[in-house]
Every structure is written in C-alpha cells, then in structure tokens.
Amino acid sequence: MLALNTNLQKLISIAQKHEKMGIGLMSGTSLDGLDIALCRFTGNGLQTKFSLVNFITIPYADAFKKEVQQVFARKETSLEKVCLLNEYIGSFHGELVLQALAKWHINPGKIDFIASHGQTIYHAPKRLHNQADYPNATLQIGDGDHLAVKTGIFTISDFRQKHLAAGGEGAPLALYGDVLLGGKPGEDRILLNIGGIANLTWLPADGDYAGIVCTDIGPGNTLIDAASRKYFDKPYDEDSKIAFSGSVNEALLNTLLDHPFFAESAPKTTGPELFGLNYVEDAQKRSATLSINNADLVCTLSAFTAKTITDFILQHFKADDIKIFASGGGAKNSYMIDQLKKAMPKATIAETGELGIDPDAKEAILFALLGNEALSGEPLAIGGNPAALMGKFSFPL
Numbered sequence: 047m048l049a050l051n052t053n054l055q056k057l058i059s060i061a062q063k064h065e066k067m068g069i070g071l072m073s074g075t076s077l078d079g080l081d082i083a084l085c086r087f088t089g090n091g092l093q094t095k096f097s098l099v100n101f102i103t104i105p106y107a108d109a110f111k112k113e114v115q116q117v118f119a120r121k122e123t124s125l126e127k128v129c130l131l132n133e134y135i136g137s138f139h140g141e142l143v144l145q146a147l148a149k150w151h152i153n154p155g156k157i158d159f160i161a162s163h164g165q166t167i168y169h170a171p172k173r174l175h176n177q178a179d180y181p182n183a184t185l186q187i188g189d190g191d192h193l194a195v196k197t198g199i200f201t202i203s204d205f206r207q208k209h210l211a212a213g214g215e216g217a218p219l220a221l222y223g224d225v226l227l228g229g230k231p232g233e234d235r236i237l238l239n240i241g242g243i244a245n246l247t248w249l250p251a252d253g254d255y256a257g258i259v260c261t262d263i264g265p266g267n268t269l270i271d272a273a274s275r276k277y278f279d280k281p282y283d284e285d286s287k288i289a290f291s292g293s294v295n296e297a298l299l300n301t302l303l304d305h306p307f308f309a310e311s312a313p314k315t316t317g318p319e320l321f322g323l324n325y326v327e328d329a330q331k332r333s334a335t336l337s338i339n340n341a342d343l344v345c346t347l348s349a350f351t352a353k354t355i356t357d358f359i360l361q362h363f364k365a366d367d368i369k370i371f372a373s374g375g376g377a378k379n380s381y382m383i384d385q386l387k388k389a390m391p392k393a394t395i396a397e398t399g400e401l402g403i404d405p406d407a408k409e410a411i412l413f414a415l416l417g418n419e420a421l422s423g424e425p426l427a428i429g430g431n432p433a434a435l436m437g438k439f440s441f442p443l
C-alpha cells in the first residue's frame with residue numbers, strides 16, 4: 047500500500063488534534079469589510095468548546111467595494127470581472143489574514159485551519175429564479191486555493207454548495223453553530239442576526255431538534271444602507287440618526303410589506319437580488335410616494351425592516367417572555383431595536399455577547415465552527431435541514 051502524501055498526513059494529524067486553532071472569515075452582504083475571528087476549539091458536535099482568541103474587522107476600501115458592486119446581486123454583469131474577482135478576493139483575503147496575524151504577533155504556523163465563507167455575489171434559490179429546470183443556486187467567490195497558498199494555512203471554503211447539493215437553499219448556515227453554541231435546555235431562545243439580510247434561529251426550550259427553525263426573514267440593513275448611500279452619500283445610517291430625523295410613511299410601509307416572500311413558510315432564503323433599491327422604487331410607484339423626502343424614506347425602510355422581523359416572530363413563536371439575542375451590525379441600529387421592543391414589550395432583547403459570542407464576530411465564529419466540524423465532526427440532522435458536513439479542502443502546496 048502506498049503511503050499517504052504529505053498533505054493528507056498533515057490533514058489527518060490536524061483533524062485528530064484535541065485542540066485546534068481555526069480562523070473564520072466572513073465577508074457579508076453589507077460589503078463593509080472582512081471579519082476575521084481566531085478561535086480555539088476543543089471537541090466537536092455537541093461537545094464543542096470554543097473561545098474567541100482574537101477578532102478584527104478589516105474595512106474594505108471604497109475602490110474595492112465599487113469593484114465588487116459591479117457584479118454583486120446583478121442579474122447581468124461582466125463575466126470577466128467575476129472571473130478576475132474570484133482569484134483576486136481569494137488572494138486579498140489571504141493577505142488580510144496575514145496582516146491580522148502580524149498585528150496579533152501570531153505565527154501563521156500556529157494556525158491549524160482557515161474556514162472561509164468568501165463573498166456572496168449572487169443568491170438564487172428557486173423561489174427567486176423561478177426556472178423549473180434549475181435547482182437552488184448560490185455563488186460565493188474568493189478561491190480557497192489562493193488563501194491556502196498565500197498564507198501557508200490549510201483552508202476550508204465554499205461551504206454553501208454542499209448544503210445545496212443535500213437539498214437546502216445554501217443558507218442560512220448559522221443553524222449549525224447556533225444549535226451547538228446558543229441553545230439552553232429549559233429556555234426558549236431566538237438568535238437574531240441583523241446583517242445585510244436578517245435571519246434567526248429559534249431554539250425551543252425542550253431542546254427537540256425537530257422543532258428548531260432557522261431561516262432568513264427579509265431585509266436587514268441592506269435597504270437602509272442602499273438608501274443612505276444613494277441619498278445621503280453615507281455607507282449606512284450611523285446610530286439611526288437619519289431614521290430618527292424622519293417619519294414613517296404608512297402608505298409606502300404597507301406597500302413594502304406586500305410581497306409573497308413574507309408569507310412563504312420557513313425555512314426560506316433571500317438576498318439583495320430581491321430586496322434592493324428597485325424593490326423600493328417599485329413600491330414607491332405603487333403607493334404614489336415617489337416624492338417623499340429622503341429622511342422619511344430611510345425612516346420608512348427602517349420601520350419596514352423592523353416590522354418584518356417582529357411580524358415573523360409574533361406569527362411563529364410565543365413572544366411573551368421570549369429571550370432574543372441579537373447580533374450583526376443591525377443590532378446597533380437603535381431605531382430598529384426600539385421598534386422591536388415596542389412591538390414585543392414582554393420579550394427580553396439582549397446581544398449574543400451575553401452567551402459568550404461577540405455579536406460582531408458571530409458569523410465569522412460560525413464559519414470557524416463549520417471548519418472544525420468539517421475536520422472532525424459528523425453530519426448533524428436538525429429538523430428538515432440537510433445533515434451534511436460542508437466545505438472544500440485546499441492545501442498550501
């Protein structure tokens with residue numbers, strides 16, 4: 047019998063280590079920057095113990111954002127640009143990992159693996175593309191081989207494809223980490239992430255995996271960010287200053303809420319492909335509100351986003367004394383959090399920090415955890431979600 051080659055030998059020795067140092071990378075739909083979470087793991091599955099050793103978000107320069115925006119969530123774009131960005135982002139993310147490690151005075155040789163989400167550029171579940179002969183689809187770019195070669199660190203990437211292949215929509219993958227890190231027997235909990243798109247995981251008190259729900263809800267910050275960019279030349283509505291300066295236009299709000307996605311049963315996924323400025327302009331036309339002022343528009347979009355979240359929670363779970371743990375940049379949007387508190391006065395709304403999960407780092411931690419599972423876990427069956435180990439392996443050489 048031939049011996050295993052060096053890559054496979056090394057991979058097996060990493061998989062068998064009791065304690066692993068893994069870096070999770072998340073570049074979300076908000077395109078604000080690369081989240082880098084260095085985690086220490088012991089065990090796997092329900093025995094997983096993790097600690098966050100270091101975390102940084104390295105903001106993207108405007109020039110880079112503009113490049114990605116040329117292809118992001120666009121039905122038609124330059125295929126050449128997609129091809130170039132796939133390589134560029136892999137290599138660029140590798141450089142950012144090296145920068146973070148240098149800042150933390152950590153030798154790359156001490157890291158066992160990188161788990162990289164990549165950059166979503168198009169998300170097309172069947173419910174969106176509506177083409178009977180095509181399956182659910184999603185595309186993340188930033189090739190893992192570039193990360194592995196640039197950093198010398200074994201890399202796991204492209205997690206969403208296995209989820210699709212096993213029957214899912216490719217998202218939300220938060221489910222697996224939320225269940226392993228966020229559940230508490232005897233307590234109904236919602237882990238709510240308000241990123242570009244808002245999603246949640248419902249963890250019932252009885253701990254029954256069949257009752258767990260993890261789904262996208264609708265827009266998170268994406269519409270507020272887009273309107274802030276277009277009408278105020280600001281990347282987002284910092285501390286909700288614009289929303290607080292405007293008022294809600296009820297006609298527009300009701301028209302925005304009038305979309306079949308909100309009535310579809312969970313789990314379901316969406317993205318800026320549907321919830322973009324075109325969606326808003328169309329609703330403005332339908333409600334004859336094209337001439338409302340810009341602050342009222344941002345305020346109405348913030349109210350819309352908050353209402354889709356509260357409507358979903360109130361319709362699906364008993365929200366009386368429920369505990370909600372929020373994460374993502376939208377948890378800092380005080381206008382939206384105020385709306386959530388008003389609509390669900392008996393619920394407790396805290397941040398995932400109370401669970402020992404830094405709310406800004408949460409998604410990057412979840413990908414590090416998926417990497418840990420890919421190495422030493424077993425597929426986890428939760429409700430009707432695909433039981434699959436996700437991620438593709440890339441070796442430095």
Ligand SMILES: Nc1ncnc2c1ncn2[C@@H]1O[C@H](COP(=O)(O)OP(=O)(O)OP(=O)(O)O)[C@@H](O)[C@H]1O
Binds near residue numbers: 076241242270281284
């Ligand atoms: N102080 C603040 N006030 C209001 N909004 C904020 C604040 N800080 C961050 N945000 C919002 O959070 C966004 C970034 O959120 P986050 O990093 O969670 O998104 P993401 O990871 O790209 O999203 P996704 O989970 O959809 O992939 C910003 O674009 C902004 O809308």
Ligand SMILES: CC(=O)N[C@H]1[C@@H]2OC[C@@H](O2)[C@@H](O)[C@@H]1O[C@H](C)C(=O)O
Binds near residue numbers: 075217221242262315
């Ligand atoms: C296709 C894609 O990138 N989806 C993201 C996006 O951002 C939030 C929401 O939409 C979620 O479904 C998902 O990310 C998180 C990390 C997830 O998979 O759980």
